[in-house]
Amino acid sequence: xxxxFLALVLSGIMATALLTGCGGSTATNDAATDGSASxxxxxEQGKETTxxxxxxxxxxxxxxxEDPHGQYVYQYADAYMAAxxxxxxxxxxxxxxxxxxKLAAMATSPDDLPTLFFTxxxxxxTLYDLGLTEDLNKWLDQDVLGQFANGxxxxxxxxxxxxxxPIDVQPSAVIYRTDLFKEKGLxxxxxxxxxxxxxxxxxxxxxxxxxVDQWGFSMVGSNNSSGQSRFxxxxxxxxxxxxxxxxxxxxxxxxxxEGFLDAFSFxxxxxxxxxxxxxxxxxxxxxxxxxxxxMGYTSMMLSGSNAIGVAYANNEDLKGKIGSFKIPxxxxxxxxxxxxxxxxxxxxxxxxxxxxxxxxxFTSNDSDLMFWQSSxxxxxxxxxxxxxxxxxxxxxxxxxxIASGCIPTVNFAGLSGLKTILGDGYSSVFSGEKxxxxxxxxxxxxxxxxxxxxx
Amino acid sequence: MLTKSSAKxxxxxxxxxxxxxxxxxxxxxxxxxxxxxxxxxxxxYLSFFNTNLVxxxxxxxxxxxxxxxxxxxxxxxVFLTFGFMILVxxxxxxxxxxxxxxxxxxxxxxxxxxxxxxxxxxxxxxxIALLFTWIMNPMxxxxxxxxxxxxxISSSISWLGSAKLAFPAVVFACIWxxxxxxxxxxxxxxxxxxxDLYEAAEIDGANxxxxxxxxxxxxLKPVLTTTLILDSVWWFKQYTLVYTMTxxxxxxxxxxxxxxxxxTAFNDLQFGKAAAWGIIVFIICYIxxxxxxxxxxxx
Numbered sequence: 001x002x003x004x005f006l007a008l009v010l011s012g013i014m015a016t017a018l019l020t021g022c023g024g025s026t027a028t029n030d031a032a033t034d035g036s037a038s039x040x041x042x043x044e045q046g047k048e049t050t051x052x053x054x055x056x057x058x059x060x061x062x063x064x065x066e067d068p069h070g071q072y073v074y075q076y077a078d079a080y081m082a083a084x085x086x087x088x089x090x091x092x093x094x095x096x097x098x099x100x101x102k103l104a105a106m107a108t109s110p111d112d113l114p115t116l117f118f119t120x121x122x123x124x125x126t127l128y129d130l131g132l133t134e135d136l137n138k139w140l141d142q143d144v145l146g147q148f149a150n151g152x153x154x155x156x157x158x159x160x161x162x163x164x165x166p167i168d169v170q171p172s173a174v175i176y177r178t179d180l181f182k183e184k185g186l187x188x189x190x191x192x193x194x195x196x197x198x199x200x201x202x203x204x205x206x207x208x209x210x211x212v213d214q215w216g217f218s219m220v221g222s223n224n225s226s227g228q229s230r231f232x233x234x235x236x237x238x239x240x241x242x243x244x245x246x247x248x249x250x251x252x253x254x255x256x257x258e259g260f261l262d263a264f265s266f267x268x269x270x271x272x273x274x275x276x277x278x279x280x281x282x283x284x285x286x287x288x289x290x291x292x293x294x295m296g297y298t299s300m301m302l303s304g305s306n307a308i309g310v311a312y313a314n315n316e317d318l319k320g321k322i323g324s325f326k327i328p329x330x331x332x333x334x335x336x337x338x339x340x341x342x343x344x345x346x347x348x349x350x351x352x353x354x355x356x357x358x359x360x361x362f363t364s365n366d367s368d369l370m371f372w373q374s375s376x377x378x379x380x381x382x383x384x385x386x387x388x389x390x391x392x393x394x395x396x397x398x399x400x401x402i403a404s405g406c407i408p409t410v411n412f413a414g415l416s417g418l419k420t421i422l423g424d425g426y427s428s429v430f431s432g433e434k435x436x437x438x439x440x441x442x443x444x445x446x447x448x449x450x451x452x453x454x455x
Numbered sequence: 456m457l458t459k460s461s462a463k464x465x466x467x468x469x470x471x472x473x474x475x476x477x478x479x480x481x482x483x484x485x486x487x488x489x490x491x492x493x494x495x496x497x498x499x500y501l502s503f504f505n506t507n508l509v510x511x512x513x514x515x516x517x518x519x520x521x522x523x524x525x526x527x528x529x530x531x532x533v534f535l536t537f538g539f540m541i542l543v544x545x546x547x548x549x550x551x552x553x554x555x556x557x558x559x560x561x562x563x564x565x566x567x568x569x570x571x572x573x574x575x576x577x578x579x580x581x582x583i584a585l586l587f588t589w590i591m592n593p594m595x596x597x598x599x600x601x602x603x604x605x606x607x608i609s610s611s612i613s614w615l616g617s618a619k620l621a622f623p624a625v626v627f628a629c630i631w632x633x634x635x636x637x638x639x640x641x642x643x644x645x646x647x648x649x650x651d652l653y654e655a656a657e658i659d660g661a662n663x664x665x666x667x668x669x670x671x672x673x674x675l676k677p678v679l680t681t682t683l684i685l686d687s688v689w690w691f692k693q694y695t696l697v698y699t700m701t702x703x704x705x706x707x708x709x710x711x712x713x714x715x716x717x718x719t720a721f722n723d724l725q726f727g728k729a730a731a732w733g734i735i736v737f738i739i740c741y742i743x744x745x746x747x748x749x750x751x752x753x754x
Contacts, residue, residue: 101721107509126724130509211610223704280593280613282705297594417723428706433618449522453505453725 055354056088059341060103062096062118063167068313069375076371080361087354094118097225100126100416107132110346115355119164120339121155121409122229122419127342128163129413134343136162139356147363151406152380155336158411164342165359166380168372170304171406172233172334173397175311177202177299178323188325192238192266195300195328199276202299212279217270218289218298221281223427228419230302231267231426236407237333238263242422243412243451250455251412255444265436268429282430294318302327304337305390305398309376324397326404336406338380378402414454421446495737502731507724519731528707528715529732533739536712539626540691546630547686551637558638559645569642576635584699587628591615615701621708625697632696633689637682644678645671684747688740712736 064073070093077089092114094102100123106112107130119127127133140162145153152166174195180202181188189195199216206214220227235242240260244252271281278284278292290307292298294314301307311318327333343355363381372379373389378398390399412418425443428434434442502520505513523529558569575583590598591614599611614624648671656666672679694713697703703710703718716736720729 104507104721104724107507129511130507130724223702278594279611280616282616283588283593283613414723417725420718420722424706427704428618431616431618431621431705431708433706433708449526450723453728 053350054086054088055350056090057116057351057355057358058090058092058114060092060094060099060114060117061341062094062099063371063375064091064093065095066375069309069371069377072366072371072374076362076365077358079365080358083361084354084357087358089358096120099123100225103127103132104130113344113346115344115347115351116341116359117344118339119342120170121335121337122225122415124156124163124342124409125158125411125415126413128158128161128411132342132345133161133163134345134347134352136165136343136356139343139352140165144360147381147383149380149382149385149402151336151402152338155338155406155409156340158409164338165340165356166338167340167363168338168375168377168380169402170306170337170339170377171398171401172230172302172304172337173324173326173401174328175293175301175303175305175307175322175324175394175397177296177318177321178393179321180299181323188323189328192234192328196266196270196274196276199270199300200274203274203276212275213297215278215292215298216276216300218284218293218301219270219277219281220284220286220289220302221271221277221426221430222283222285222288223423224285225416225419226286227426228423231422232419233302233327233333234267234329235263235422237327237329237331239329239331242418243410243447251414251451253444253447253451255440255447261436261440264425264440268426268436268439271430272432282427305378305395306376308394309374312376313374323393324395326397326401332401332405332407334401334406335409336402338409339377340380412454414450417450418447421450498730498733501727502734504727505725506727508726515727519728520735522728523732523735529712529735531707532710532712532715533736535622535707535710536691539622539629539693539709539711540687542626543629543633543690543693544683544686546626547634547637548683550630550634551641554634554638555641555645558642572638573635575632576639578632580632580695581699583628583632584696587624587631588615588700591624616705618706618708621701621705625700625709628700629690629693629696633686637686640678640682641675644675648674680747684744687743687747691740691743692736 059077061073064070073091077091081087081089096118099118103113103117104126113132117127117132119133124133136156137160148166149169152169153162155169156162156164156166176188181198184201186198186201187194189198195217202214202216203212204214205212220230232242238259240257240263241254244254246252271277278289278298284292286303287310289298289301290303290310291314293301293307294311296315305324308322308324311322341355341359343352343359347355363379363384369379369384369387369389371377372384373387378390378395379385379387385399389395421443424446425439428442429436429439501508503514503516505511505515505518554572558565558572590596593599593611593613593616596611596614598614599608602608602612612620615621652670652674653666656670661669692713693711694717697709697711698714698717701709703714712732713736716729716732719725719732
């Protein structure tokens with residue numbers, strides 16, 4: 001009897017413990033709610049309290065996981081913590097392709113969200129739509145905003161809300177091997193037809209074993225964000241906006257535009273017909289394409305300027321042999337592609353204040369701009385864009401692109417879905433699963449279904 | 456009167472016993488309710504909404520279920536997954552049976568080989584996926600290099616980049632990863648079969664094939680049923696290996712339903728649609744297990 005009683009009591013204790021465990025999260029949520037209420041009170045008390053109180057800034061960072069510039073993210077954080085002993089900065093390194101998925105999953109449990117998270121212009125609309133981004137206009141005065149280069153603040157602004165703090169800009173352009181162009185007597189292409197001709201001239205069998213071992217174009221053909229963004233840039237440069245907004249704010253499918261099939265086919269033909277891109281193109285992701293370029297397997301690459309950093313880091317001999325030019329085509333083929341950190345709207349006021357202060361420090365503490373220089377990224381500030389390292393031929397195409405004007409940030413929350421549709425389209429043709437016509441028809445249907453969910 | 460009283464005491468005893476039993480299982484039952492039943496019902500609830508789980512909750516009723524039935528992308532993905540599951544499980548059973556038979560015989564180095572053949576099961580799926588991705592890489596993969604060396608191919612083949620080759624390549628990797636489970640289960644089952652049965656069969660004049668069909672297979676039936684159900688459901692839900700090797704591509708060549716659902720939820724943030732598809736897949740998995748049990752039930 002005693003045993004039975006003990007067993008029942010123990011079962012009860014275990015069950016209670018379990019329920020307490022489950023209920024604990026609710027209690028924490030309540031505490032968090034209370035916390036935000038008290039944080040609001042702190043705001044009223046003034047920001048000076050944040051200077052003394054211990055504050056932890058958690059940063060979900062895509063820069064930190066990348067080489068060679070990731071180290072500077074940690075160095076800057078250490079330098080800031082040394083100057084501000086009450087602030088602890090916890091950096092979680094994560095791939096830029098995964099960060100968006102991770103944040104979307106975490107959005108349902110606001111307590112777990114980081115104070116700052118990396119975002120780029122094409123991810124920002126979705127994160128903004130999820131209500132995760134704090135309006136930085138509330139935190140940055142005109143002096144700070146005035147430090148950013150022309151168009152940068154606008155590139156971070158969605159519906160009058162400054163959705164993230166810009167660290168760098170990454171407009172797309174084409175990097176190319178100036179030495180090989182000279183050797184073959186090629187001119188910088190202005191149209192995609194010229195581009196293809198250059199790519200053909202730069203493709204060949206260099207060691208005479210009967211197999212092509214050098215390709216003109218380092219296309220990113222993988223069906224992921226990197227490949228999809230580049231394809232979207234190509235389509236934009238041909239004047240295809242893909243979607244547009246009606247006067248009532250709903251979105252419209254623009255894949256019916258005349259000539260879209262030809263433009264789509266031109267891209268896939270570079271692999272399937274002309275063979276000017278590396279073998280196994282659907283397996284070539286950004287890192288692989290950048291390495292092919294760095295190792296001399298390819299001669300042109302459509303990319304942000306960070307590919308220059310990768311090329312130099314992997315092959316120092318390329319210094320002085322890389323140039324860049326604007327994406328061919330009549331229309332702008334790129335957004336300014338500002339990248340940086342978004343401030344989480346769910347953070348407490350003291351965390352937000354400390355995080356904003358840290359961001360200002362990040363962009364102003366290093367006069368040598370080592371983070372930007374080593375990564376090949378272009379600084380977002382006016383002063384930064386005067387840096388010596390971006391004055392050569394290698395960055396000329398990027399600065400030309402910025403000066404010529406980029407397309408505004410596309411504020412469509414389903415941008416990721418749109419990119420998936422594009423990726424599925426080219427991937428199915430590269431692999432021989434569909435013809436160009438079938439792929440385009442399928443893309444139209446899929447885009448209609450997607451827009452139906454967002455309208 | 457005495458009988459009624461003793462019956463009442465007996466009933467009370469049973470009730471007390473029941474209470475203790477319920478008490479014992481209640482923590483586990485509550486954990487299952489919280490971690491399995493609640494998420495399932497929440498998933499069912501989500502499937503009726505167009506939602507990003509945060510600030511968009513638009514009731515759409517059975518829209519996503521109807522889409523799943525009427526649009527080809529869902530059911531073609533389900534058929535592909537069925538094909539994948541059948542090929543992989545068949546591969547596991549064929550390879551597992553052959554190796555278990557070999558390793559059940561007495562020879563020098565048997566223990567060493569048993570460990571070697573178990574190795575694929577011990578590696579994480581992501582490691583195996585990366586290994587096969589490198590082996591099959593069109594630029595520097597060893598497979599192309601070997602085939603070229605043997606004169607079987609003249610130029611590099613993109614194994615994972617071709618719609619025709621990617622699926623068999625992924626199936627091959629999955630068979631290699633999963634056969635040790637079947638091999639181990641069959642081997643342990645074989646070791647529990649009495650040698651007397653085989654001796655008796657030999658006396659009766661049964662050859663090896665008849666012995667295999669009439670003694671080995673029936674004796675292994677309970678083990679095989681369990682293994683078949685576990686293996687089928689496991690590979691029907693496969694995600695990691697295929698995601699790492701091909702990410703569901705190229706095109707839709709390896710777009711298994713698990714990858715499709717994940718992409719819909721976490722890339723496109725269409726949680727309602729993904730939930731509806733998840734519910735349908737749950738029903739399919741449940742039916743698979745029921746059918747197996749009906750077909751393979753112990754006589």
